[in-house]
Amino acid sequence: MNIGLRQLETFRLFARTQSVTETARLMRVSQPAVSQTLKELEGQFGFALFVRSNGRTRLTIEANNVLPEIERLFAQMASLRGKAEELKDNRAGALSIASVPSFTAQILPDAIKAFRAARSQVKIRTEVHTASDVVRQIRQEYCDIGFAFMPLDEVGVSVQPLLRMSMVCLVPARHPLAGNDIITAADLMKQTIIVHGAETTPGFILRESLGEEVAGFQVLTTNQSVTSMHMAQSGLGIAFAHPLVLAHDPLGKVVAIPYERHVPLTFALLYSRNRPVSRIVLQFEAILRKGIISFSKELRDRGLESECLI
Secondary structure, three states, X not given: OOOOHHHHHHHHHHHHHOOHHHHHHHHOOOHHHHHHXXXXXXXXXXXXXXXXXXXXXXXXXXXXXXXXXXXXXXXXXXXXXXXXXXXXXXXXXXXXXXXXXXXXXXXXXXXXXXXXXXOOEEEEEEEEOOHHHHHHHHHOOOOOEEEEEEOOOOOOXXXXXXXEEEOEEEEEOOOHXXXXXXXXXXXXXXXXXXXXXXXOHHHHHHHHHHOHHHHOOEEEEEOOHHHHHHHHHOOOXXXXXXXHHHHHOOOOOEEEEEEOOOOEEEXXXXXXXXXXXXXXXXXXXXXXXXXXXXXXXXXXXXXXXXXXXX
């Protein structure tokens, strides 16, 4: 069976008008063309579509039974055309995001809010993972984009650096060192220091940058920057952390102070290497860029090192 949409459209209109003449007029074709199309469709279906009786035309039982399916088909076609128009205009679609927890407090939510204001029909899903799991989500194409710190396993993953910054010391606001312009290794020798574990990217870079200094500290370790922030807020100690966690301290319970030695961190946007970047992702990236630029400026205004890379 090889039925064309034009044949179904002709029959659909004929079913409404019950007239070959009116159908031909509405379709702007000749009456013989309508009659030929209906005849061909009957051949495809294997049954008559209409009968004439006492000068009147009426649909057969078989035609009446198949008509609802044809109406549904045209409704689906209309829906498909609408969806295509939405996608063409970037009004619809989906965006899935995987991120480390520290990025979800300010920049990412603000970007999503701005994006939804312009593209309200796009369905957005956000998932929070460890850095290694973010990479896995992108590599296996469970998510469209991801956010994590470099370096990372880039097999199957494309990386776009976003922001370069330096790790800072998060000092409880009432701590004697909270008024310092800079924190030195000597300042920390008798303090409890909260650091990332060596299995995390910030923890690895911290140990690479400071070497034996870390071994001389009294340390508590954690695998999450947000946890180190909470520990510092509670007065448990001074935390080495990246500035993204500052958004998790709206009440100012800690003071971010530069350390005497530069401990560089680069935050990045991740894509899959195995599929093209969608227009939706590119539009979201453009909005995100504004947030990154603004955040980088905020850090510099606070005397903290920061460089926007996007």
